[in-house]
Amino acid sequence: MTEQSKPLAPAAVAMIGLFALASAMGIGRFSLTPILPLMQRDAGLTMAQGGWLACANYLGYLAGALICIALTPRPAAATRWGLAAVGLFTLSMGVTESEIIWLASRFLAGVASALVLVGVSAWAMPILIRHGREEWSGRVFAGVGTGIAFAGLFGLAAGIDAWTSRATWIALGLLSAALAVGLWRPLASTTPAASSPAQQARRVLPGRTIIAAACYMAFGYGYIIPATFLPTLARGYVDDPATFGLIWPVFGAAGALSTFAAARLGRGLAPWQLWTRAQWVLAVGVLLPALRVNVATLLLSAICVGGTFMIITMAGIKEALRLGGAPASLAVGVMTSAFAIGQILGPLTVSLLAASRDGFAVASLMAVVAMVAGNCVLLACSARWERLARLEGRPNEA
Template sequence: MQKPAISAAAAASIGLLALASAMGIGRFSLTPMLPLMQQDAHLTLTVGGWLATGNYIGYLAGALVCILMTPRPAPAIRWGLVGVGLTTLLMGFSEWPALWLALRFLSGVASAFVLVGTSAWAMPILRQHGKEDWSAHVFSGVGIGIAFAGLFGLAAGIDAWSSRVTWIVLGAVAAVLAVMLWQPLAVEAVPQAQAGEQRRRALPRPALVAAGCYAAFGFGYIIPATFLPALARGYIDDPAMFGLIWPVFGAAAALSTLASAFLGRSLAPRQLWTRAKWVLSAGVLAPALAVNVPTLLLSAVCVGGTFMIITMAGIKEALRLGGAPASLAVGVMTAAFGAGQIAGPLMVSLLGRSGHAFAFASIIAAACLVAGNCVLMIFDHPVVPEKA
């Protein structure tokens, strides 16, 4: 097999930066921004839940479009990054919740395009170079982006920046990354004739069962991933303390992807997935039982330290179960994840009148994670051999 024009190191670096922008800013920047918007824009937790839900609905919509249309990976990443930059910038120039909702929806669409495109672009290049284990470096971009957005939100809170200024600066960073990566993404990972052949293949039923469990993962983890900093703000007065929750979450996510490269050598993807999910369940449940600095930090480490491991393991498991093309496998898993995570903030919003909305939603989420893990452990499937 002829090696692609771009090196494995370049592909891993480009994928890392693309995911850092799409996920750290396009998807999860609202989380560290919530305390700032609560302070100067008088945003309620209920409205924040609707904004998060809008972003997740957009993420689901983007994944479904990728399944139906199978866009070429490089253009999907390029225009997705442009969309992330523009929608984040415009958040700082708006004062209307309805427009915020529309922008967060479009940012979710753009983020899904980047995730699906990056997986379908970078992973084949790394495989052709014999560096498939470097996918951990690519996915570490998610944690790096989350940590960056969290630290930036922490600095903005300490320096008393307005939420509008903070949104604008984050959008400018995303726009710069879109410009930087535009030309390097000119390389296509898979020849178009081969891509056309792959589009005719479909995921088998075992992979769809795995996708259902992946949806449970999306529902389970998204509540702490959305509301931890806002919850911390309600119990900790010092912004330097409650603002640390999200950077800790991001740092745990970034480090976990690197650690998974070693763990993945001795564990099958499904084993890695289920073991990480037990840790995730504990992290989701901890602040529901008691809200204090130790439980909030425990939740940040457990949830942040496992969700990217489960993301990578889930995608690899879908590929293992049927040898399907990366664009289709990642698209289906991303859509399942998006459908699951929509329910999390929506549930918090619906329970918003209760003083225990977060605790009730977290207990339900933890139960969902346990149920999904049981399905994974009971319905294990052998590898489907690839056809010659």
């Protein structure tokens, strides 16, 4: 039986993509965030050590993005093997107390997560477009917020029920491994059409795409600080797991809902307009816990950051494609790599400033400045980019 003998319906493709991204991103990338307070409690992990583990994962994500640029793996294969690796390296976090193995596991889980993200995008999007269901891409990317919300609720339940961090890692690893097994055959059921040699040819990136990538890196740097440390901040403010454990599920739920809201609220806007407007809200969310830590600011931060990061992610990718001048795979790969660099710098900044009493606040303020600067650059360049797009006959929206 060939891979194309039983094509999937668009609804099935969207659902498979949702579950795949939920595992890869909710567990493979962001499960450390809700489990970090548990590791602090039973493994004595410090904020600085947590920052290094986060950096390892984001460095792996960068490596995975670069691998996808260099090797261009088949989308279904990248997704399947990436999901299997997410399960394996999540399990490995719970079967050892070695910090070296923890670092290696988070790094490799980051590599696997990037493979899944790129693979799902390249597998699901062409199928949905062929079926005239391009707007269903929001359903696919809702998997990111869904996975984050699930991992947060799982961490909340584990904290309330006094699970150890090792037991929590093992349970999530088994779940992600089960998803990898369940999605293995469906992912091979429909294969997108191969790109033409002309589409695969690599050209030099235009300056406008490089500028957009630099702004995208500022976004990655800004959002990842609260995305990594909000539950830990909450635990420092209140020791009740039923309270501090709510932060991450709220973050994830906002992310899942935002992808649907963006389709309505962003109608008629160019990608850069949606990007900059969402990033002002994100900057507020990053700033709030730097000014004062309490339940209100933590929840508002979770809503602002969680409710905008997927909108900016999708808008940034659309902007890179709209700018043109390079193959889609190269433009998206460069944007993803820039985003990953920003995510590495965020936890690294927190770790380096951890000895200072106001280290987190200083790192957050630096992130806000970076995002404001990125928005200013985008706003200053957008008019020129719009004129270039019209001259080159390209549409204003991807």
